[in-house]
Amino acid sequence: MxxxxxxxxxxxxxxxxxxxxxxxxxxxxxxxxxxxRPAGAADGSFTLDEPGLYYRDSATGRVARHSATGGPPATGGPACERFYAAGEHALCLRGLPGIPARTQALVLDRHLREVKRVTVPGIPNRARVSASGNVLSWTAFAIGDSYATTGFSTRTSLLDLRTGYLIKSMEEIPLTIDGTRYHAPDVNYWGVTFARDDNRFYATVSTKGRTHLVEGDLHDWSAKALRENVECPSLSPDNTRIAFKKKVSEDPSAPWRLYVLDLADLREHPLAETRSVDDQAAWLDDDTVAYALPGREGRAGDIWSVPADGTGEPRLRIAGASSPAATN
Missing domain, CATH: 1.20.5 (Single alpha-helices involved in coiled-coils or other helix-helix interfaces)
Known part of the structure; x- marks a missing residue:
């Protein structure tokens, strides 16, 4: 041994x-x-650093990306019900479980790490980020789930990351309609879009059964109506035009059509998309507008695009997707 x-x-x-x-x-x-790692957070390798078209994949509920250089889509983004990204930040809206309905707004950096979270009443609906990423806005439905129904209520919030100033509901912003300061208990705002200066913004205001396009000033905290029948405005990258949905029918199943408004003279023209679009369109570039349409026969919706000058025809961009946001 x-x-x-x-x-x-x-x-x-x-x-x-x-x-x-x-x-x-x-x-x-x-x-x-x-x-x-928080539930629903992005994978560490999925960031905003690569240019492309970001969107919510309906099959997974997560954000994905079609690269500007081609190739298969990148997956592994955060879980969101609404998403938008620009500049240095992204905005991810999630509905929280329970009654009453609540929306959680997650502000994310370019690596899609959480910077701030805010919870407001309602169902996730619209999300926008200014070109710099410094100013963000989101809208939640407080009652109902469609702009086509009567009696709905919205809550639209604004967050300035430069100062940390948060406005959970912008209904009290001083509003001018037809040159007169306007007050009414039924005022609702939704669909904010920001100019490049991080000060001027546009939004929809609804009151007395009518919708108005308003131009707002963050520094002065004021808003004035420019014209009627404009919903969910989206400012072009060159800041000269607004894509919006216009009510053209009383048919609740197909009330809207996409238009583009020239801010210089407030003239408008319809786009080649003739189907009813219930979305806040997103500009892919100065010449192209993207939007989501619901799918048929229970299928998830798709992202389409159309030329902004009214020519051409709709083009299917991504099947089974929503919340388009182009970055470069």
Whole structure:
């Protein structure tokens, strides 16, 4: 018998114990890292650094990306019901479980890590970020789930990341209609869109059964109506035109059509998309507007695009998707 056998056995047991403990520690670290990542957060490799068309994938409920250079879509973005990204930040809206309905607005950095979260009443509906990423806005339905119904109520919030100033509901902004300061208990705002200066913005205001396009000033905290029958405005990258949905029918199943408004003279023209669009359109560039349409026969909706000058025809961009946001 080898006189060193007991010592070798003890050494083997010690080595085995170290390996087991080390493996257990590694497993614990990996588990802890997984546990520390919030539910629905983006994978670490999915960021806003690559230009492309970001969108919500209907099959997974997560944000994905079609690269500007082609290739298969990138997956692994955060779980959102509404999404938008521009500049240095993204905005992800999620509906929280329970009654009454609540919306959680998550502000994310370019690596899609959480910067701030805000919870407001209602159902997630619209999300927008200024070109710099400094100013964000979101809208939630407080009652009902469609602009086509009567009696709905919205809550639109604004957040300025430069100052940290948060306005949970902008209904009290001083409003001027037809040159007169306007007051009414039924005023509702939705669909904010921002100019490049991070000060001027446009939005829809509804009151007395009519909708108005308003131009707002963050610094002066004021808004004035420019014209009627404009919903869900979206300002072009060159800040000269607004894509919007215009009510053209009393048929609740197809009330709207997409238009573009020239801010210089307030003239408008319809786009080649003749189907009813209930979405806040997003500009892919100065010449192209994208939007989501519901699918048929229970299928998830799709993202389409159309030329902004009224020519051409609709083009299917991404099947089973919504919330388009182009970045470069």
């Amino acid at each position: 080898n006189p060193r056998a007991p010592q070798l056995r003890r050494l083997a047991l010690v080595v085995l114990a170290v390996l087991l403990l080390g493996g257990g520690s590694l497993g614990y670290v990996l588990h802890a890292r997984h546990r520390d």
